[in-house]
Amino acid sequence: MRNVYLDYSATTPVKEEVVQAMIPYFTEKFGNPSTLYGPGLEAKAGLDKARKQVADLIGAEDREIFFTSCGTEADNWVIEGVADALRSKGNHIITTKIEHHAILHTCQYLEKHGVEVTYLDVDNEGFVDPADLEAAIKDNTILVSIMMVNNEVGTIQPIKELCAIAKKHGVLFHTDTVQALGHIPIDVKDLGVDFISMSAHKIYGPKGIGALYKRAGINIPSFVHGGAQEKKKRAGTENTAGIVGFGKAAELAMQNLPEHAAHSDKLRRMLWEKIEQTIPDITLNGPKDFTKRHPGNLNISFSYIEGESIILLLDAYGICANTGSACSSGSLGSSHVLDAIGVPITKANGAVRFTVGDFTTEEDIEYVAECVKAVVERLRELSPVNGAEGW
Numbered sequence: 001m002r003n004v005y006l007d008y009s010a011t012t013p014v015k016e017e018v019v020q021a022m023i024p025y026f027t028e029k030f031g032n033p034s035t036l037y038g039p040g041l042e043a044k045a046g047l048d049k050a051r052k053q054v055a056d057l058i059g060a061e062d063r064e065i066f067f068t069s070c071g072t073e074a075d076n077w078v079i080e081g082v083a084d085a086l087r088s089k090g091n092h093i094i095t096t097k098i099e100h101h102a103i104l105h106t107c108q109y110l111e112k113h114g115v116e117v118t119y120l121d122v123d124n125e126g127f128v129d130p131a132d133l134e135a136a137i138k139d140n141t142i143l144v145s146i147m148m149v150n151n152e153v154g155t156i157q158p159i160k161e162l163c164a165i166a167k168k169h170g171v172l173f174h175t176d177t178v179q180a181l182g183h184i185p186i187d188v189k190d191l192g193v194d195f196i197s198m199s200a201h202k203i204y205g206p207k208g209i210g211a212l213y214k215r216a217g218i219n220i221p222s223f224v225h226g227g228a229q230e231k232k233k234r235a236g237t238e239n240t241a242g243i244v245g246f247g248k249a250a251e252l253a254m255q256n257l258p259e260h261a262a263h264s265d266k267l268r269r270m271l272w273e274k275i276e277q278t279i280p281d282i283t284l285n286g287p288k289d290f291t292k293r294h295p296g297n298l299n300i301s302f303s304y305i306e307g308e309s310i311i312l313l314l315d316a317y318g319i320c321a322n323t324g325s326a327c328s329s330g331s332l333g334s335s336h337v338l339d340a341i342g343v344p345i346t347k348a349n350g351a352v353r354f355t356v357g358d359f360t361t362e363e364d365i366e367y368v369a370e371c372v373k374a375v376v377e378r379l380r381e382l383s384p385v386n387g388a389e390g391w
């Protein structure tokens with residue numbers, strides 16, 4: 001049996017070079033970066049280097065990068081921070097129905113505190129219509145937050161175009177780039193965005209470290225109060241090793257981005273072709289045009305059966321895949337993303353997300369395609385609704 005990991009959008013293994021870069025910051029360079037003696041200064045130098053590495057990956061300046069404990073914190077910070085900072089200007093935020101829960105649940109929380117939120121619809125491939133965004137902007141709109149790449153179905157939004165609409169109306173623009181970073185080129189200056197959220201563990205870095213890009217000149221209050229770290233914007237002794245690991249992962253991502261994207265794209269196309277040729281009654285969820293979706297993402301509904309059952313049986317073959325998203329598996333109810341793109345509940349229940357990455361090989365794909373076929377056939381034999389209409 002092989003072990004094949006096809007859940008790179010949930011998290012990635014940490015690359016060996018990243019681990020090696022981090023290790024000294026647990027031991028000889030263990031100092032508190034806010035101190036002025038040797039080990040502290042070394043730790044500070046590590047932070048400075050990492051800040052530049054992350055800034056370079058998105059075309060930002062070092063001073064525009066603020067490290068956080070994760071992508072979720074960056075998302076929470078920007079939504080709450082803008083709502084707070086611009087209270088006197090307005091209280092309306094625009095986002096979409098397919099955001100990560102780090103955005104959606106923060107917006108829902110703010111709604112309980114008097115903030116008005118518009119959740120834009122998307123089309124059946126997950127795209128926001130720029131005209132819908134323009135129509136939703138009002139005098140009291142203070143922020144637009146639209147994710148760059150969707151974590152379940154891989155849709156790549158036209159962020160530059162969407163951002164230009166917000167700018168035309170003088171509204172701040174944030175994009176969650178956690179799924180885009182390292183997979184598609186990001187240039188904050190070219191996009192014109194004010195804020196982006198990032199996370200290390202989706203780009204072969206460690207878990208528990210993220211960052212917010214905040215365009216120079218824009219001010220939002222601190223989210224974690226305490227010491228003066230991160231230019232008084234994010235208190236708490238820095239996760240030095242994590243930050244250094246994020247920096248190294250960002251550097252590697254930048255060096256290899258086109259090759260990595262091409263590698264992922266080739267393998268996910270291969271997997272799709274094999275599955276499409278050998279298994280009937282399946283649907284590809286998300287963009288049909290593979291150039292408009294995350295290069296490693298496939299999201300497939302298998303009619304008549306449950307995605308969770310497929311995942312469990314694939315696990316017995318040593319294969320890790322996921323239903324919609326890691327963050328919602330284990331919770332009741334189907335995916336809010338599949339619902340928003342109009343996938344009927346029967347088909348949404350049969351959805352499986354396969355995400356390939358740097359360590360995936362052609363042999364892995366051959367093996368997975370065979371196993372998926374065997375598992376789907378087996379489950380369909382047992383399914384009381386096998387072949388039924390409407391499924």
Ligand SMILES: *Cc1c(COP(=O)(O)O)cnc(C)c1O
Pocket residue numbers: 009069070071072073075100102147149150151176178179198199200201202208209210
């Ligand atoms: C994983 C993910 C997050 C959360 O990042 P963490 O570092 O795990 O908190 C936010 N947004 C998207 C789109 C994600 O895929």
